[in-house]
Amino acid sequence: MKPEGAALVTGAGRGRGLAIVMALVLSLTLACGEDGPRAGPRAEPSPPEEATGGASAAPDGPDSTPPDLAPEAAEPPAPVAPPDELVKAPVPKTPAPAEPKPATPETSGPGEAGSESGAGTASAAPALSLEELEQELRKTRALGFLTRLALKNDIDDLLDDVRAFHDNGDGQLEDLRERFDLLVLKVMSLLQDDDPGLARRIAGAREAIWRLLEDPMEFAKLST
Amino acid sequence: MQDSATALLIAALLLAPAASAEEGKENVSVPRDLFAVITLRGKPCGRVKSYERRAENDYLVTCESGHRYRVHVTEDQRVVVEER
Numbered sequence: 001m002k003p004e005g006a007a008l009v010t011g012a013g014r015g016r017g018l019a020i021v022m023a024l025v026l027s028l029t030l031a032c033g034e035d036g037p038r039a040g041p042r043a044e045p046s047p048p049e050e051a052t053g054g055a056s057a058a059p060d061g062p063d064s065t066p067p068d069l070a071p072e073a074a075e076p077p078a079p080v081a082p083p084d085e086l087v088k089a090p091v092p093k094t095p096a097p098a099e100p101k102p103a104t105p106e107t108s109g110p111g112e113a114g115s116e117s118g119a120g121t122a123s124a125a126p127a128l129s130l131e132e133l134e135q136e137l138r139k140t141r142a143l144g145f146l147t148r149l150a151l152k153n154d155i156d157d158l159l160d161d162v163r164a165f166h167d168n169g170d171g172q173l174e175d176l177r178e179r180f181d182l183l184v185l186k187v188m189s190l191l192q193d194d195d196p197g198l199a200r201r202i203a204g205a206r207e208a209i210w211r212l213l214e215d216p217m218e219f220a221k222l223s224t
Numbered sequence: 225m226q227d228s229a230t231a232l233l234i235a236a237l238l239l240a241p242a243a244s245a246e247e248g249k250e251n252v253s254v255p256r257d258l259f260a261v262i263t264l265r266g267k268p269c270g271r272v273k274s275y276e277r278r279a280e281n282d283y284l285v286t287c288e289s290g291h292r293y294r295v296h297v298t299e300d301q302r303v304v305v306e307e308r
Binding site for chain 2: 141144147150151154186194
């Protein structure tokens with residue numbers, strides 16, 4: 001009996017033991033499960049966070065200031081404990097590099113160009129940039145010799161026809177405007193690849209130039 | 225202010241090509257320059273396949289499209305593109 005009972009007892013004991021072990025394992029896994037998937041990955045990711053922080057800083061870091069961003073990005077991971085802080089830490093970092101971006105000259109560039117054609121509110125900006133513009137036009141290396149000369153021929157021809165229109169009423173203003181627009185487009189298309197900034201400025205000044213050409217008084221001043 | 229600025233701009237636009245042409249410090253290759261001129265004159269080309277320099281500022285250009293042009297500068301400083 002005893003052996004059987006013992007066997008039963010031992011069997012039951014093993015069964016209970018297994019049940020207890022299973023319960024413990026389950027409870028442990030459940031207990032870890034609550035923190036595990038989040039805290040675990042977050043805890044492990046402390047390096048990953050650095051990696052993400054590094055990755056987020058990487059695009060800007062190497063381009064702008066790697067030495068500055070690298071230590072800053074490395075600092076946030078230091079408080080590894082709270083994952084929230086780690087998440088928050090990179091966030092403020094990204095806006096920081098984002099601040100200089102708003103000051104991108106690209107956005108301000110078109111703005112200037114657009115304002116040039118607009119009212120005189122931006123008269124100061126174009127006035128300041130005109131000398132530069134002239135220098136750029138003289139020194140731009142985006143045009144070859146023959147192209148420059150061909151463009152000059154076209155400009156001279158257009159000016160001759162505008163003069164004839166103002167002096168003798170030859171031709172139509174609409175046709176001259178079309179030729180002017182086409183000429184500006186040609187210049188822009190020639191410049192846009194190698195000197196896009198200059199192309200943008202010319203585009204911005206197009207209306208102002210045309211106003212001078214179509215006004216007989218202004219054109220006369222220009223001719224003299 | 226704006227008038228003077230615009231006048232300056234126009235002067236720059238008008239004078240720049242000639243002045244720059246005199247400087248002759250272009251970053252543009254000869255085939256590209258020839259292609260730009262041919263295109264400016266509204267001639268079909270596609271791409272400059274080859275060119276032969278006959279004299280200073282006088283080129284015989286063969287385009288990928290099969291068109292052949294003579295691109296040269298006349299005595300009165302005009303760029304002429306003639307189809308051959």
